Amino acid sequence: MDSDDEFNSSQGSEDEFMNDQDSDVSIGDADDGEFLVLRPKKSVNKFRWLDSDIDIDEGDGGFESQDKDIKSSKHSYEVDFTVYSPEQIQEHQNSQIGEVGNILGQPPEATAILLRHARWNKERLIESYMDRTEEVLESAGLGESASDPPKIEKIKGFACDICCEDEPGLESFAMKCGHRFCVDCYKHYLQTKIKDEGEAARIRCPGDGCNRIVDSKSLDFLVSDNLKDRYQELLTRTYVDDKDNLRWCPAPNCEFAVECGVKDKELAKIVPTVHCDCGHFFCFGCSLTDHQPAPCSLVKKWLKKCEDDSETANWISANTKECPKCHSTIEKNGGCNHMTCRKCRHEFCWMCMGIWSEHGTSWYNCNRFEEKSGSEARDAQAKSRQSLERYLHYYNRYANHEQSAKLDKDIYLKTEKKMSQLQISTGMSWIEVQFLESASQALQQCRQTLKWTYAFAYYLARNNQTEIFEDNQKDLEMAVENLSEMFEKPIDQLESLKVEMMDKTAYCNKRRIILLNDTAENLKSSNWEFNVVLS
Amino acid sequence: MLASKRLQKELLKMHAHLPPGIDIVSTDDLKEWLMDIRVLDPNPLYQNEVYRLKFSFSKSYPIEAPEVVFVQDTNRPIPWHPHIYSNGIICLDLLDRQGWSPVHNVESICVSLQSMLTGNTKKERPPGDDNFVKYNTQRPRDINFLFHDNSV
Ligand SMILES: [Zn+2]
Ligand SMILES: [Zn+2]
Ligand SMILES: [Zn+2]
Ligand SMILES: [Zn+2]
Ligand SMILES: [Zn+2]
Ligand SMILES: [Zn+2]
Numbered sequence: 157m158d159s160d161d162e163f164n165s166s167q168g169s170e171d172e173f174m175n176d177q178d179s180d181v182s183i184g185d186a187d188d189g190e191f192l193v194l195r196p197k198k199s200v201n202k203f204r205w206l207d208s209d210i211d212i213d214e215g216d217g218g219f220e221s222q223d224k225d226i227k228s229s230k231h232s233y234e235v236d237f238t239v240y241s242p243e244q245i246q247e248h249q250n251s252q253i254g255e256v257g258n259i260l261g262q263p264p265e266a267t268a269i270l271l272r273h274a275r276w277n278k279e280r281l282i283e284s285y286m287d288r289t290e291e292v293l294e295s296a297g298l299g300e301s302a303s304d305p306p307k308i309e310k311i312k313g314f315a316c317d318i319c320c321e322d323e324p325g326l327e328s329f330a331m332k333c334g335h336r337f338c339v340d341c342y343k344h345y346l347q348t349k350i351k352d353e354g355e356a357a358r359i360r361c362p363g364d365g366c367n368r369i370v371d372s373k374s375l376d377f378l379v380s381d382n383l384k385d386r387y388q389e390l391l392t393r394t395y396v397d398d399k400d401n402l403r404w405c406p407a408p409n410c411e412f413a414v415e416c417g418v419k420d421k422e423l424a425k426i427v428p429t430v431h432c433d434c435g436h437f438f439c440f441g442c443s444l445t446d447h448q449p450a451p452c453s454l455v456k457k458w459l460k461k462c463e464d465d466s467e468t469a470n471w472i473s474a475n476t477k478e479c480p481k482c483h484s485t486i487e488k489n490g491g492c493n494h495m496t497c498r499k500c501r502h503e504f505c506w507m508c509m510g511i512w513s514e515h516g517t518s519w520y521n522c523n524r525f526e527e528k529s530g531s532e533a534r535d536a537q538a539k540s541r542q543s544l545e546r547y548l549h550y551y552n553r554y555a556n557h558e559q560s561a562k563l564d565k566d567i568y569l570k571t572e573k574k575m576s577q578l579q580i581s582t583g584m585s586w587i588e589v590q591f592l593e594s595a596s597q598a599l600q601q602c603r604q605t606l607k608w609t610y611a612f613a614y615y616l617a618r619n620n621q622t623e624i625f626e627d628n629q630k631d632l633e634m635a636v637e638n639l640s641e642m643f644e645k646p647i648d649q650l651e652s653l654k655v656e657m658m659d660k661t662a663y664c665n666k667r668r669i670i671l672l673n674d675t676a677e678n679l680k681s682s683n684w685e686f687n688v689v690l691s
Numbered sequence: 692m693l694a695s696k697r698l699q700k701e702l703l704k705m706h707a708h709l710p711p712g713i714d715i716v717s718t719d720d721l722k723e724w725l726m727d728i729r730v731l732d733p734n735p736l737y738q739n740e741v742y743r744l745k746f747s748f749s750k751s752y753p754i755e756a757p758e759v760v761f762v763q764d765t766n767r768p769i770p771w772h773p774h775i776y777s778n779g780i781i782c783l784d785l786l787d788r789q790g791w792s793p794v795h796n797v798e799s800i801c802v803s804l805q806s807m808l809t810g811n812t813k814k815e816r817p818p819g820d821d822n823f824v825k826y827n828t829q830r831p832r833d834i835n836f837l838f839h840d841n842s843v
Contacts, residue, residue: 317794344751
């Protein structure tokens, strides 16, 4: 185990918080060493629609059956994780500070600085502190003992190096390092760091080249209460930021953090999608919205490619060609076929891509389509077209599912409104009409998966595994389109379609699991070949 | 408030005295200043050349670092340096959020840049200069430079 694992193997209060060693932890064997598997503590079915959370107790209706199946048994594509609230994170942080402070004999403020400086690796901190106390204190910016209470002083002949004021009676402040500034400047400095730059754990003394960290006691002394709250918030943030096995849920306004044992180096073999208590599914590896089955590095490449190509790809195919000589892109903006490349000044014919000089004076009309210079250039053009077309093939399908997911959701939201009317007219209970919501949720999730199968496929090189993948993709796609179609049925037919719709929903979910299990298993055992290097 | 007070004081001081090789070009307002610097040593890379620096100050100056770039003009080239991009953007930890101290000022920045040039012997641009100059749309303060090589 490397040092990053110490967090998981350490003793004491943190174990109660982060994992239940006796019951919930198992040691799994990954290809490159051991890793800890943490089981989620609770499984609450929580759906988020229209910005409202609806908690549904298990066993409350008929529609959750397929959902339960997914939760209760672990599939190959699923990873273990735990969700924590900000209070739990704070609590844990405080208990670690208390515990380590006792061992080191340092007050909580200094201990907090030391722990943050050691990136919360307490074993390493304690060990190095015992060996080289002075050095550790110095490098954490604590220098000599930090026990004296901070105070504001008026010093004769003092001039502030920040504002250059030197009036007598100027109030000033300095930490142990002795870099003294007027109180206004110090406050202004801390405020900018906390409010504008979002810094907390590593705010240094304003003095040039001084590495002393502003401790929380000095900070409390100098900043206003509302800034202190922000400071505490930021400190809590750094705790999670510093830990490799903790990550914030990226959903807007969500304050939960997720713990997961998957390491960066495993990301070419695992796509660790986690499910926050707020309902958001995201990738623990890169924090993007769930992108299974595509590994993080492919997702990154794909998104970059789309960003670079998407706006251009469309009009490139219609309105532009490459200069046959220097391959820079040329846009045709007039009717004349005589083109001059802006970059290399090469003159050629737009129609046949041949050298212009071979055209004589018939500049308004190309009649030299079979000229050699032209056909070679057309070949080159065709080649780059081909790779563009390949990309567009996958991109269009990728984009189509993204778009369709939005449309499905729109339809669902409209339907939901009508459903409440239906409830009134047919006397169906609220829970009885929820089959629509599970159908909509399944559609969203399956389309999200399908979308990424196309990015995955774009980078996939053919081998004997790819056929199964393509079949799975096709099956899921068909299942999704079938279910999606039912959404467009008039509302008065929906009641009679309930059973069929629930069947199709279950089928979609099943196809998705089959596809994800297959891709995950083959990814883990390196059975996929990609035409790019996975990093 | 702090920025304008501080800048006025700096200006007074610089009008009274400036180190050799540093000249004020324009300080018309308290938002943007132009300064000229020369390298005093006989460094063949920079001999007989004068470089123009543009300082842009935010309201939070000097708590926040100013934005400092070399600007090109007739007779004012962009100096060669492995930390200076050909569009004038400077990669210097002193001007970065992490390296900046509010104790610094326009004069001390000029002096630092002077000595950064003086010590350089490489007629080079930073790696990836072409792409950076072509695609960078960020303001210098928003760029995260990696200061992996502080020896130059
Ligand atoms: Zn001051
Ligand atoms: Zn200091
Ligand atoms: Zn969340
Ligand atoms: Zn990812
Ligand atoms: Zn050309
Ligand atoms: Zn032609």
